[in-house]
Amino acid sequence: MAVSIVSTDDPADVRRALNLIGGIDRFVKSGDRVVIKPNICAGKPSDTGAVTDPAVVLEVCKVVSECGGQPVVCESPIYPFPSSRVFRRAGYDDFENRYGYPLLDIDSSPSKRVRIPEGVAIDHAVISEEVLKCDVLINVPVLKTHLQTTVSLGLKNLKGVVVGKQKHLIHLSGLNEGIVDLNTLVKSHITIIDGIIGMEGGGGPTNGRPVRMNVIVASDNVVEADSTGVRIMGGDPKAVEHIRLAADRGLGVLDGFDIYGAGLEAVSRKLDLPKRPDFNRMLISGMAIRIWDAFRRPAMKVLRGEQVERRPRLGELVIDHDLCDGCRLCLEACPVGALSFTERLECDRKTCLLCFCCAEVCPKGALSKET
Ligand code: SF4
Numbered sequence: 510m511a512v513s514i515v516s517t518d519d520p521a522d523v524r525r526a527l528n529l530i531g532g533i534d535r536f537v538k539s540g541d542r543v544v545i546k547p548n549i550c551a552g553k554p555s556d557t558g559a560v561t562d563p564a565v566v567l568e569v570c571k572v573v574s575e576c577g578g579q580p581v582v583c584e585s586p587i588y589p590f591p592s593s594r595v596f597r598r599a600g601y602d603d604f605e606n607r608y609g610y611p612l613l614d615i616d617s618s619p620s621k622r623v624r625i626p627e628g629v630a631i632d633h634a635v636i637s638e639e640v641l642k643c644d645v646l647i648n649v650p651v652l653k654t655h656l657q658t659t660v661s662l663g664l665k666n667l668k669g670v671v672v673g674k675q676k677h678l679i680h681l682s683g684l685n686e687g688i689v690d691l692n693t694l695v696k697s698h699i700t701i702i703d704g705i706i707g708m709e710g711g712g713g714p715t716n717g718r719p720v721r722m723n724v725i726v727a728s729d730n731v732v733e734a735d736s737t738g739v740r741i742m743g744g745d746p747k748a749v750e751h752i753r754l755a756a757d758r759g760l761g762v763l764d765g766f767d768i769y770g771a772g773l774e775a776v777s778r779k780l781d782l783p784k785r786p787d788f789n790r791m792l793i794s795g796m797a798i799r800i801w802d803a804f805r806r807p808a809m810k811v812l813r814g815e816q817v818e819r820r821p822r823l824g825e826l827v828i829d830h831d832l833c834d835g836c837r838l839c840l841e842a843c844p845v846g847a848l849s850f851t852e853r854l855e856c857d858r859k860t861c862l863l864c865f866c867c868a869e870v871c872p873k874g875a876l877s878k879e880t
């Protein structure tokens with residue numbers, strides 16, 4: 510197992526990164542059907558850091574074709590975004606017409622309900638048949654943060670091989686273990702992290718701040734690629750639950766592997782990573798707000814005749830009503846119908862599962878997690 514790091518702002522340097530881990534022909538043979546899975550979770554341009562740069566994916570397609578492989582670029586974006594619009598807005602429009610590389614909309618293509626024998630949180634998933642049948646899977650995530658899983662790299666990117674709304678099952682059953690379950694079933698033969706423009710902050714995966722990082726990482730092991738990605742972001746892979754769980758379950762190691770190319774020090778930068786929930790702080794904050802709700806706030810309401818809202822507790826969904834434009838996409842994304850919109854967006858806190866599917870789809874960044 511090996512990892513390469515290339516310090517660059519040129520997408521063509523995907524070739525250098527691959528050569529440093531033995532070259533593409535170590536993995537792809539002539540006639541192989543090769544699924545390329547970028548992260549195109551939303552219809553945003555790649556300079557936002559939310560999606561994999563199409564120029565990086567194009568280079569991967571070219572490298573695969575040159576050694577006789579048949580590339581197909583596959584994605585199922587965050588529900589309810591439609592793939593066709595997401596491909597277009599993220600700049601993938603000319604892949605088919607100009608270069609002849611097919612784009613496969615997983616949500617409207619054949620899929621299969623498959624058992625996950627090693628599943629801990631989920632024991633089945635509905636997955637694209639193209640992905641299940643391919644000879645080689647090349648996972649091409651972008652280097653970015655995620656409000657629930659701290660980072661979204663290679664392991665997390667495989668959630669996009671699950672069809673549309675079926676992804677909710679993973680959120681409802683335990684996101685971190687569910688991501689690892691998926692990775693026990695679907696193997697990434699190569700992981701290439703596009704870190705030319707990454708993302709930081711708690712707005713990730715779609716509404717964080719873009720950061721120019723000028724780096725490409727390649728590996729034949731997804732856990733080792735992700736561990737390296739986290740270190741490049743200035744974090745500790747042991748502190749990222751799904752990566753640690755993947756290592757605990759034998760999918761790779763967090764350190765001790767060979768790194769070729771640029772050193773970590775040359776490309777690392779301390780990014781603003783979303784914090785892990787601190788359960789003690791959440792408990793104390795929850796108790797304090799309950800006391801406030803029970804005594805002071807109703808009293809103030811009576812005295813002043815004010816409409817006083819309950820403050821969100823740590824880890825709860827926060828709605829910024831000033832940013833919300835009422836598009837209602839979040840209502841479709843919520844798996845349990847906790848959101849409603851009459852005069853403005855409201856969340857039924859008793860129903861809300863804190864899955865944050867709604868925050869992932871909000872185009873205005875109006876939904877976030879109380880920290
Ligand atoms: S919170 Fe976001 S997704 Fe929901 S209605 Fe407002 S703008 Fe739309």
Ligand code: SF4
Binds near residue numbers: 843845847866
């Ligand atoms: S309202 Fe709650 S349950 Fe619904 S999508 Fe948002 S975080 Fe998840």
